Amino acid sequence: MLKTKKLVPVAGFATVALAAVLGLTACGGDTASTTEGSEPSGEATQTGMTMDEGKIVFATSPDYPPFENLEDGEYVGLDMDLGRAIAEELGLECEYTNIDFDGIVPAIVAGGQADAGLSGISITPEREDQVSFSDPYYVDNQAVAVQGDNTEITEDNATEALNSDAVTIAVQSGSTGEDFAGENFPNAEIVSFPNFTDAFAAVQAGKADAVCGNSAVVQQMLAGAYSDQQVVYTSATGEEYAIAISQDNPELLDAVNEAIATLQEDGTLDELIAKNMG
Amino acid sequence: MRTTRRRITAAFIAFALCLSGIFGASALAPSQASAMDIVRCTGRPNSDDDKTTIMGATQSRITFEASVAKDEGVSELTLHIPDGTTFGTDDLQVTLLTGDDLMTRTEVAYDVAADGQDLAITFDEPIMQEGHLNVIVYDVFFPQAGGDMQVEATYKLASGAEETVEDIPAISVTGISATEALSQWLSEQSWVQAWNSNRFLRLFFDPTILVTSFPVVLNGFFMSIAVVAVAFPLAIPLGLALALMRLSKRAVIRGIATTYVNLVRGTPLFLQIYIAFFGLPLAGIDIPNFPLGVVVMCMNSGAYMCEIYRAGILSINKGQNEAARSLGMTRAQTMIYVILPQMFRIVIPNLTSEFIVLYKDTSLLAAVGVMELVMYARTIVASTGSITPYIVAAVFYLIITLPLSKVTRHLEERVRGGRKRKRAGSRSDDAAKEVAHA
Amino acid sequence: MPNNVAASAAEEPIIRIVDLHKSFGETDVLKGISLDIKRGEVVVVLGPSGSGKSTMLRCLNRLEEPTAGQIIFEGEDITQPKTNINKVRERMGMVFQQFNLFPHLDALHNVMLAQQKVLGRSKDEAAKVARVQLERVGLGDRTDYFPGELSGGQQQRVAIARALAMDPHVMLFDEATSALDPELVRGVLDVMRELAQGGMTMVVVTHEMGFARDVADRVVFMEGGVVVEQGTPEQVFEHPKSERTRAFIGEVGGKE
Numbered sequence: 001m002l003k004t005k006k007l008v009p010v011a012g013f014a015t016v017a018l019a020a021v022l023g024l025t026a027c028g029g030d031t032a033s034t035t036e037g038s039e040p041s042g043e044a045t046q047t048g049m050t051m052d053e054g055k056i057v058f059a060t061s062p063d064y065p066p067f068e069n070l071e072d073g074e075y076v077g078l079d080m081d082l083g084r085a086i087a088e089e090l091g092l093e094c095e096y097t098n099i100d101f102d103g104i105v106p107a108i109v110a111g112g113q114a115d116a117g118l119s120g121i122s123i124t125p126e127r128e129d130q131v132s133f134s135d136p137y138y139v140d141n142q143a144v145a146v147q148g149d150n151t152e153i154t155e156d157n158a159t160e161a162l163n164s165d166a167v168t169i170a171v172q173s174g175s176t177g178e179d180f181a182g183e184n185f186p187n188a189e190i191v192s193f194p195n196f197t198d199a200f201a202a203v204q205a206g207k208a209d210a211v212c213g214n215s216a217v218v219q220q221m222l223a224g225a226y227s228d229q230q231v232v233y234t235s236a237t238g239e240e241y242a243i244a245i246s247q248d249n250p251e252l253l254d255a256v257n258e259a260i261a262t263l264q265e266d267g268t269l270d271e272l273i274a275k276n277m278g
Numbered sequence: 279m280r281t282t283r284r285r286i287t288a289a290f291i292a293f294a295l296c297l298s299g300i301f302g303a304s305a306l307a308p309s310q311a312s313a314m315d316i317v318r319c320t321g322r323p324n325s326d327d328d329k330t331t332i333m334g335a336t337q338s339r340i341t342f343e344a345s346v347a348k349d350e351g352v353s354e355l356t357l358h359i360p361d362g363t364t365f366g367t368d369d370l371q372v373t374l375l376t377g378d379d380l381m382t383r384t385e386v387a388y389d390v391a392a393d394g395q396d397l398a399i400t401f402d403e404p405i406m407q408e409g410h411l412n413v414i415v416y417d418v419f420f421p422q423a424g425g426d427m428q429v430e431a432t433y434k435l436a437s438g439a440e441e442t443v444e445d446i447p448a449i450s451v452t453g454i455s456a457t458e459a460l461s462q463w464l465s466e467q468s469w470v471q472a473w474n475s476n477r478f479l480r481l482f483f484d485p486t487i488l489v490t491s492f493p494v495v496l497n498g499f500f501m502s503i504a505v506v507a508v509a510f511p512l513a514i515p516l517g518l519a520l521a522l523m524r525l526s527k528r529a530v531i532r533g534i535a536t537t538y539v540n541l542v543r544g545t546p547l548f549l550q551i552y553i554a555f556f557g558l559p560l561a562g563i564d565i566p567n568f569p570l571g572v573v574v575m576c577m578n579s580g581a582y583m584c585e586i587y588r589a590g591i592l593s594i595n596k597g598q599n600e601a602a603r604s605l606g607m608t609r610a611q612t613m614i615y616v617i618l619p620q621m622f623r624i625v626i627p628n629l630t631s632e633f634i635v636l637y638k639d640t641s642l643l644a645a646v647g648v649m650e651l652v653m654y655a656r657t658i659v660a661s662t663g664s665i666t667p668y669i670v671a672a673v674f675y676l677i678i679t680l681p682l683s684k685v686t687r688h689l690e691e692r693v694r695g696g697r698k699r700k701r702a703g704s705r706s707d708d709a710a711k712e713v714a715h716a
Numbered sequence: 717m718p719n720n721v722a723a724s725a726a727e728e729p730i731i732r733i734v735d736l737h738k739s740f741g742e743t744d745v746l747k748g749i750s751l752d753i754k755r756g757e758v759v760v761v762l763g764p765s766g767s768g769k770s771t772m773l774r775c776l777n778r779l780e781e782p783t784a785g786q787i788i789f790e791g792e793d794i795t796q797p798k799t800n801i802n803k804v805r806e807r808m809g810m811v812f813q814q815f816n817l818f819p820h821l822d823a824l825h826n827v828m829l830a831q832q833k834v835l836g837r838s839k840d841e842a843a844k845v846a847r848v849q850l851e852r853v854g855l856g857d858r859t860d861y862f863p864g865e866l867s868g869g870q871q872q873r874v875a876i877a878r879a880l881a882m883d884p885h886v887m888l889f890d891e892a893t894s895a896l897d898p899e900l901v902r903g904v905l906d907v908m909r910e911l912a913q914g915g916m917t918m919v920v921v922t923h924e925m926g927f928a929r930d931v932a933d934r935v936v937f938m939e940g941g942v943v944v945e946q947g948t949p950e951q952v953f954e955h956p957k958s959e960r961t962r963a964f965i966g967e968v969g970g971k972e
Contacts, residue, residue: 102660109663110481125369125416126337130663141381170647174660182329183320183341190329191567191647192657198556202647205559207567236375236412238383600779601816601875605830605882606806615829619820 055093056252058083058243059114061101063172063197066220066276067120067138067241078276079118079241082137085268086243089259100194102174105130108244115252117244120214122176124239132247134256136240137269142180143215144169144233145222147203153210158233162210163187170199170208176239177213184235185212200226214239216277313350314443317343317410319429321420321449326494326658335422335454335462340365340415340429344443346374351404351436357397357413358430366417367392372399376409384409404436424453457493461486484666491658491667498654499674502640505568505650509575510633516576517583522613524588535584542581548642550574555646571643579636586632590625591617627689634679634686651675728791730755730886730917731776736785738771745771747941748785753886758918760928760949763938764964769921772938773890776919777801777808790885806834809879813891815871817863817878823850824859827878835882842881849877853907869900873907886917893924925968929953937961 060079062070068077075096087094097114099107104117108131122140123133144162146153153161162169163185171178173192181190191208193199200221202208211218215234222229243260245253263269322339325331332338340359346352359365367390374384387402397415405411420427426448434440454462464470465486474480523535542550554574558565565573594617602612644653655671658664729752738746745768753759761769774780776787778794778801787794794804817826827846831837837845850856853873863871872892879887889908893901905927912918912931922928928935928949935952937945937960945958956962 102656106659106663106665110665125339126661139383173653173656178329179322182323184318186323186330188330192329192649192653193647194645194656198646201556205556206564207555207559207647234379234381236373236381236383238371238373595814595816597812597814597816598818601810601812601818602830603802604777604779604805604808604810604812605878606802606804606834607830608802611833615833616818620818623820 055095056083056087056090056116057095057097057114058116058118059099059104059107060096060117060119061104061195062096062098063101063195064120064214064217065224066216068118078138078272079120081272081276082263082269083118085263085272086256086259089262090255101172101196102194105174105244108246111246111248115245115249116256120217120241121244122214122239123242124176124179127244130247131244132250132253133242133244134253135260136242137260137264138216138241138273140217140237140239140241141215142177142212142235142237142239143218143231144181144210144212145200145203145218145226145229145231146210147206148228148230150209153232155232162233165189167210168208170202170211172196172199172213175213176237180235180237181212197221200229203229312444313347313352313435313441314344314355314411314431314433316431316443316446317345319343319446319449321418321427321451325452326490326654326661327497332420332449332451333454333458334420334424334451336419336458338418338420340418340449342413342415342429342431342446343375343410344431346405346407346409346411348408349406351406352411352433353401353404353436354434355399355401355411355413356432357399357415358432359395359397359415359418360420360427360429361395362421363395363427364417364419365392365397365415367397367415369414369416370397370399371412371414371416373412374405374407374409375412376407380410386411420449420451422454422459424451427451455493457489461490464489481665482669484662484664487658487662487664487666488670491655491670494658495651495654495667495670495674498649498651498671501648502637502650502674503678505571505575505640505643505648506633506637509572509579510636512572512576513579513583513636514629516580517587518618520580520584521587521591524584525591539581539584542578543585547574547578547639548645550578551642551646567646567648571640571646571648575636575640575643578639579632582632582635583629586625586628587621590621590628593624594620624693627686627693630682630686630689634682637678638675729753730757730790731919732786732788733772733776734786734788736772736775736787737783738768738775738780739783745941746775746782749938749941749943751936751943751946753917753919755885755917756915758912758916758920758931758933759936760932760934761919761921761936761938762923762925762928762952762964763944767938768941769938770890773888773919773921776888777805777810779810802834806882807885808888809882809884809886810888811872811875811879811890811892813894815863815868815875815895817871817875819863822860822862823855823866823874823877826863826874827881830878831881845881846877849881850874852880852910853877854903867900868896869903872896872904876904876907876911880911886919887911889918889920889922891921891923893922923968925953925965937964939964 060068060075060083062068062075062077064077066077067079068075070076080096083096084094099113101119104119104121105127107113108117117131120140121127121133123136127133144158153167161167165187167185167188168191169181169185169188170191170193171181173194175196178190178192181188191202193202196213196217199208199211199213203211204226210232211229218231222231243256245256260269318341320341321332322341323330323332324336324338325333342357370390372386372388374386376382376384384407386405389400389402391398391400399413427450428448429446431443431446432440433443470485474484474486520535520539523531524539526532526535551574554570555567558570598616598620599612602616603609607615640650641652643650644656647653651671651674655667658667731753733749733751736746736749737744749772761772763769771780775782776789782795785795789804790807792799792804794801818829821829824843824846827849828839828842831842831845832839847856847859850859853876855870855873855877858866858870858874863874866874876892892908893904896904901924905924908918908920908927909931920927920932932949934946935949936943937952937956937958939960945952945956945961952961953965956965
């Protein structure tokens with residue numbers, strides 16, 4: 001796993017996140033704590049309601065090892081461990097709900113289905129327009145992988161070879177990888193899959209030439225089921241993973257940030273990273 | 279790298295002139311001389327329509343990356359953002375990428391000052407390390423008209439020398455579409471703002487997203503229509519062949535068709551799509567997405583149609599068969615000229631329903647990267663967080679399914695209401711030749 | 717069992733039925749029928765329902781497969797497996813109780829279809845024949861009517877025309893008037909009568925005693941899967957030998 005370091009706190013992020021929370025809670029109407037009800041299907045209900053029942057519900061797309069994955073029906077991975085640790089800090093029961101990645105931010109915006117999105121979500125200003133982000137807990141980069149026997153695209157020529165109209169790049173719908181591929185390989189055809197695993201399957205099946213996504217996940221996929229693929233391109237985009245929380249729910253944001261800080265201080269977060277990235 | 283350089287000092291000019299003789303032959307040596315060389319300068323695509331288009335007047339960001347030579351001590355970088363482009367400085371991200379693979383990120387401490395179109399970044403410490411300096415400018419809005427956006431960059435070295443980063447690629451920006459313009463106009467209207475202040479209305483019926491998603495989702499509509507428009511007509515003969523096989527006297531033929539129909543009808547279409555898209559290529563059968571999608575939908579629909587036809591054929595009075603056979607017609611002739619024409623009239627309502635089902639089921643192809651209705655809507659939902667594009671997609675389904683359902687009901691009534699058909703009008707010569715019978 | 721008609725015939729019968737058996741599962745419907753039908757003869761088969769008379773008729777063109785026995789049609793044993801039954805059926809017209817017109821075709825095309833597909837007649841020729849036959853059954857002005865637009869009697873006359881257009885050597889009528897409203901029966905019977913007068917060989921299963929009396933050359937009375945009695949209409953109606961025949965004729969109003 002790649003070592004990344006952060007020297008200066010990202011002042012910009014913090015400011016905007018705070019501004020977003022403060023500014024937009026005003027138009028959001030009722031605050032979470034005043035609402036009641038437990039029907040997850042209730043339309044446009046306020047977030048945070050499930051916390052009244054002593055549990056916190058995270059939306060996650062379990063197709064993203066080592067962050068979130070389903071193993072024998074169990075939610076495993078760094079994010080999943082983190083979610084449980086945070087819930088424990090908050091004295092809440094932890095629950096996961098499975099939502100396709102590109103539907104998580106909309107689900108948090110709409111509310112009702114989950115209290116927070118925990119699914120390897122990178123902080124971007126666009127997403128910050130829609131949701132609040134916790135303090136980041138992990139920094140990741142972009143990577144592009146191809147089939148090992150691909151002689152057209154190699155580590156040496158990847159920058160140019162990927163940016164060709166003959167190339168199809170598989171990405172996850174709504175991911176930063178999708179943006180990255182579109183921005184840096186504008187000549188290639190970008191094909192989006194709701195499920196990231198399917199993007200790898202597409203490359204294996206020859207339906208796409210390359211797959212682009214977060215580095216840690218690409219590495220993990222290649223270490224597992226897709227060992228015949230190899231990374232040909234990486235870019236240190238330094239995306240910060242954070243937990244997405246409704247802008248209407250600053251109480252939860254504060255609580256989660258506090259929990260993350262505690263977990264960082266007592267070394268739990270590093271332990272979890274070591275455990276899942278090992 | 280082909281470069282031409284302007285230097286302030288005479289020495290540099292002389293050096294450059296000297297080199298110009300071997301300009302094409304040796305390109306590497308002189309470019310090593312500059313402290314910063316451009317690596318990339320890109321804008322973030324922001325179109326819902328496709329993932330590589332950068333539109334004007336829509337939020338984007340500029341990523342500027344240049345290599346920094348060792349020990350040059352770059353102390354200040356000034357980016358000149360093209361005229362007409364606005365940008366924010368709050369989210370500015372400045373990172374130095376180092377290491378062999380440039381994968382080590384070093385946040386750089388800096389001050390930033392914006393002066394008109396100039397964005398000046400002053401580093402607390404001059405950069406001595408070798409690496410790539412990566413600057414991301416957020417909240418960028420390119421001019422509405424679009425065009426090639428040329429970012430310019432100058433930098434100061436510790437020595438005090440001021441230099442220019444050469445050959446920065448221009449960012450190609452597409453002019454804003456009419457609907458985008460309409461959307462932006464809408465977003466400024468007070469009634470729209472009032473409308474959107476209601477959480478429910480904003481989430482489901484945001485007018486600004488409504489107008490922008492319409493043309494985008496329309497692309498998916500064409501794709502979905504294209505899939506059914508090809509798959510459905512192909513499924514008709516397939517289903518017919520299967521139905522005839524199932525009615526065959528020969529057990530083997532009957533068995534093949536029955537097995538096929540049971541397999542297809544007994545498993546979810548979703549699963550069949552996965553198997554076809556990810557399984558077939560592994561078996562060495564490589565078919566491009568669109569035809570493959572068509573084939574899967576067709577093969578699935580064929581099985582359902584088989585049962586529709588079979589029921590239709592079985593519902594036809596046995597006397598029809600006997601009458602035809604008693605006239606000396608073969609089984610095949612009876613089927614072709616007597617049974618099937620009647621069967622088709624009976625099954626048209628069911629076939630219409632099957633068409634509706636097939637049309638709706640094209641949405642399942644979203645899972646395997648076919649850009650159909652739902653997939654287009656999804657992309658916009660992911661980037662806007664509003665459910666509105668789904669509502670737009672629903673409208674595109676309904677404009678096909680609602681009229682067809684009505685037609686189906688009408689046809690069902692006709693079929694149930696007997697086989698009476700309107701006469702084409704009697705011919706007078708026949709009438710004249712009428713022979714009276716007792 | 718009397719068989720005097722066959723005995724007196726010098727000519728080879730057009731249809732010879734020899735010891736015909738038919739059973740549906742456990743039920744024996746025909747228990748050994750032997751019958752000769754001469755060329756040009758009109759044979760009316762009478763009998764209570766369930767007597768097997770329709771089944772016998774349907775065995776003649778093998779719409780029902782005989783269980784045992786022989787059917788010799790124009791010198792050929794058509795119960796043999798190698799028989800091309802389609803070729804046989806070209807020469808054997810059949811009219812059904814339920815008409816069985818093709819509802820998707822108008823009257824003209826109902827009559828044309830088999831001519832074109834089976835006899836290979838051209839469209840023009842088939843249409844010409846069809847018009848002649850429809851004229852013959854009194855429906856020359858209904859050629860472009862669809863079955864659904866015709867009365868039951870008209871439909872049955874179209875069905876007769878359809879069979880006649882194939883130039884059959886024998887016509888089989890399976891209760892051709894039983895499904896008709898009483899006022900429509902007459903038109904159909906008139907057509908059948910004319911056909912008989914024209915010399916057509918006909919085997920008619922019916923309940924129409926009047927028709928049997930007036931038109932039949934021979935009346936065959938069946939019951940319980942066997943031929944109980946046969947003879948001229950006068951013999952059978954006026955001097956039935958069998959008690960069962962007498963009872964049946966009394967019941968259905970043979971005196972009419």
